Amino acid sequence: MAAPRDAEIRKDVQTYYGQVLKKSADLQTNACATAARPVPKHIREALNNVHEEVALRYYGCGLVIPEHLENCWILDLGSGSGRDCYALSQLVGEMGHVTGIDMTEGQVEVAKKYIEYHMEKYGFQTPNVIFHRGYIEKLEETGIKNESYDIVISNCVINLVPDKQQVLQEVHRVLKHGGELYFSDVYASLELPEEIRTRRVLWGECLGGALYWKDLAILAQKIGFCRPRLVSANLITVQNEELERVIDDCRFVSATFRLFKLPKTGPAERCQVIYNGGITGHEKELIFDANFTFKEGEIVEVDEETAAILKNSRFAQDFLIKPIGEKLSTCRGCSALESKDIITDPFKLAEESDCTKSRCPPDVAGSCCGTSYS
Numbered sequence: 425m426a427a428p429r430d431a432e433i434r435k436d437v438q439t440y441y442g443q444v445l446k447k448s449a450d451l452q453t454n455a456c457a458t459a460a461r462p463v464p465k466h467i468r469e470a471l472n473n474v475h476e477e478v479a480l481r482y483y484g485c486g487l488v489i490p491e492h493l494e495n496c497w498i499l500d501l502g503s504g505s506g507r508d509c510y511a512l513s514q515l516v517g518e519m520g521h522v523t524g525i526d527m528t529e530g531q532v533e534v535a536k537k538y539i540e541y542h543m544e545k546y547g548f549q550t551p552n553v554i555f556h557r558g559y560i561e562k563l564e565e566t567g568i569k570n571e572s573y574d575i576v577i578s579n580c581v582i583n584l585v586p587d588k589q590q591v592l593q594e595v596h597r598v599l600k601h602g603g604e605l606y607f608s609d610v611y612a613s614l615e616l617p618e619e620i621r622t623r624r625v626l627w628g629e630c631l632g633g634a635l636y637w638k639d640l641a642i643l644a645q646k647i648g649f650c651r652p653r654l655v656s657a658n659l660i661t662v663q664n665e666e667l668e669r670v671i672d673d674c675r676f677v678s679a680t681f682r683l684f685k686l687p688k689t690g691p692a693e694r695c696q697v698i699y700n701g702g703i704t705g706h707e708k709e710l711i712f713d714a715n716f717t718f719k720e721g722e723i724v725e726v727d728e729e730t731a732a733i734l735k736n737s738r739f740a741q742d743f744l745i746k747p748i749g750e751k752l753s754t755c756r757g758c759s760a761l762e763s764k765d766i767i768t769d770p771f772k773l774a775e776e777s778d779c780t781k782s783r784c785p786p787d788v789a790g791s792c793c794g795t796s797y798s
Contacts, residue, residue: 464705481505502581506535679770
């Protein structure tokens with residue numbers, strides 16, 4: 425049974441997303457209106473096929489559509505009106521499947537309303553998408569079985585749940601070995617003070633429940649995931665003077681991470697890998713995360729965990745993987761691991777990205793990296 429405070433937060437969030445918000449423009453911050461990277465053409469086309477009412481009720485804080493989706497089974501936590509689910513249902517194809525779960529009845533009703541519309545538009549004989557009303561920290565109550573999904577996605581939702589460890593434990597349970605949680609969420613620059621955590625509007629705006637960013641790695645590894653892999657990040661701005669005063673020195677960032685669940689195997693080893701190319705939308709280059717970009721035909725040296733992920737996930741067939749020392753066929757180039765400066769801090773990545781877009785020199789980064797992205 426939920427603690428009184430948790431139950432109160434849940435009710436407030438349901439009210440905020442079911443009754444207060446009618447469209448994205450009603451939000452008080454840009455937490456749910458950021459975009460970090462260019463959207464591949466095939467994903468833009470899939471999003472354009474989503475019904476207008478479904479798209480209008482979208483409140484996510486990033487685009488959580490990973491690569492290599494054909495025939496995958498995907499679970500969307502906090503699917504809302506179903507925008508991402510419908511885009512994904514087209515991308516996985518008729519042999520794949522997408523499940524959406526959301527606790528807000530009004531949002532689930534909007535999503536269910538357009539199943540037939542989208543299946544007819546895609547030319548699918550049998551629906552490959554389903555929506556449930558339920559709680560993302562209680563997936564078992566919705567009938568979601570162990571090791572049943574290749575990918576779990578979440579778009580600015582985990583911060584709305586007080587017990588984030590329980591959410592991650594449930595995700596780990598339902599993922600197949602080699603599967604991943606690919607998700608955008610909001611993170612804080614420090615442990616949130618009581619004044620922020622008790623403001624109802626800040627919970628609805630995805631700030632009041634934001635996790636201190638360093639705690640994500642602690643939780644993930646405690647549960648059994650690999651270390652979080654940072655994909656992208658954007659700084660969040662607040663367009664409300666009263667809320668700005670409450671937040672004070674605390675900063676927030678929307679960031680996309682990927683967490684892989686790997687089978688228990690023997691000791692991993694560093695490897696050299698070559699991307700074979702050909703993944704839809706990423707035929708020539710695969711930006712795996714903020715630290716690793718794989719270009720078709722080029723040798724890249726990777727650490728033990730990255731090698732294990734590539735070997736044991738849906739990406740296994742897309743790479744030629746050899747231990748360090750075994751000679752690979754001659755390729756166009758080679759990227760050495762020793763020269764890498766691994767980025768794990770989403771605030772650092774967001775500031776670097778912001779300053780690159782603003783074309784400002786590094787020594788004035790502090791004065792130019794607080795702007796929002798359009």
